Amino acid sequence: MNRTPILAGIAVGCAALLAAVFFMPSQEGVSETDAFTAPGLEPLTVDQALTEFWSLTPALLLVVYDAFGQTQEDGIYDTLASVTHGDALEYLYLERVGAMAGGGLEEADQTIHEIKLLNTQIAREGATLAIDASWQVIGTVGHAEHLHVRGNTYSAELSVAPVEGAWRITDFALLDVNRDTAGETFPAPQTN
Template identity: 35%
Template sequence: MTFARIALVIAALSAAAFWFLRDPAAPPGPTAEQALPDLLTQVYRAYALEDEAAIFDALSQAATGDVVTDLYLQRRAAQVADQAEDGQTQILSVEVYDTEMLADPNHVRAAWRVVGRVTHAAHVHERINLYSADLALARTDDGWRLADFVLTQADRDAAIEFEGGE
C-alpha cells in the first residue's frame, strides 16, 4: 500500500470516528455565547453606515424581528442627539468583557465596552460607554441573530479626554 493510500485510509477512519463520537444534540457552529461579540460588532458597524436602507439591512444581519426595528430607532435617536450637539461619533472598538449563560442556553447576560471618538466643532474626545443586557439569541439558517434585548445598564462616560481640533 502506498503512503498516499495509507494517509487516505487514516483520514477516512478519523472522520468516521469524529462523526460517531460527536454529540448529536449539539448544533454545529458557535454557541450563542460565542456568537455574541460578532453580533454586537455587526450592530455598531451598521450604525457607522450613512444610508438609512443600508443601516436597516445591516441590522437585519445581526438581529431578527422587532429587535431590528428597536435598534434602528435607537440609532436614529442617537443621530438626532449628535446633530443637536453638532457632533459626530466614530466607533473605535466593541469588546464583550463578561458573559453569563442564563437558564436557557440561548439566553446570555453580557457586559460590553464601546470606545468611540466624538468630534464636535471645537474639540475631539474619546468616550468609553459600558453596557450590560440580558440577550436572547436565535439560530437561523444564516447563523445567530439577536432575538431579544433587555438593557440592564448603560454607563455613558466621557472617560478619555484629549485636547485638539478636528
C-alpha cells in the same frame, strides 16, 4: 345568533398562527452539527457558540454599532438586519432612527476601536443562547475640530439564535448605560 364576531376572531387567530409559523425563526430543525455564520468568525454550531460566546457576542455587537454609525435609514436597517432579527431588529432600528429624528448624527462621526465583554452569564435554551452581558465600547466620536475618546459601559439581556443560516440577536433589552468614563479630548488628525 350573529356569527360574524366569532368568525372574525377565528380568522384573526389563524392569521396570527400563520404569521408565527412563517415569520418566526424555527429552531426545531437545528441539529448538533449545523453551523451558522457570524461576522468575522468561522461558522459555529450551537455548542461551539455556547463556548465561544466571548467572541460571538462582540462580533454581533460590532455590526450593531456599525449600523448606528450609518446616517441613511436603509443603510441602518440593512446593516442591523444582517445581525438582528424580530424584536431586536425593530427595537434597535427604532432607537437609531429616533436618535436621528432628535438631531442625531448628520454624518458618520464614530469609530469603534474595541468591544470588551466585562461580566457575562450565558444559558442555552434549545438553539437559543440567553446572554446577560455587560460590555465596554471604546471608540472615538468626532466633531469638526476634535475627537472625544469614549469608554461607555452597557448592560443588556440578549437572545442570540440561528436565523436563516446565521447567528443573530433575536431579543435585546438594554438594562444600563454608564457614560462616566467619557474620555478626553484631543485634536483631530490632519486630513488632505
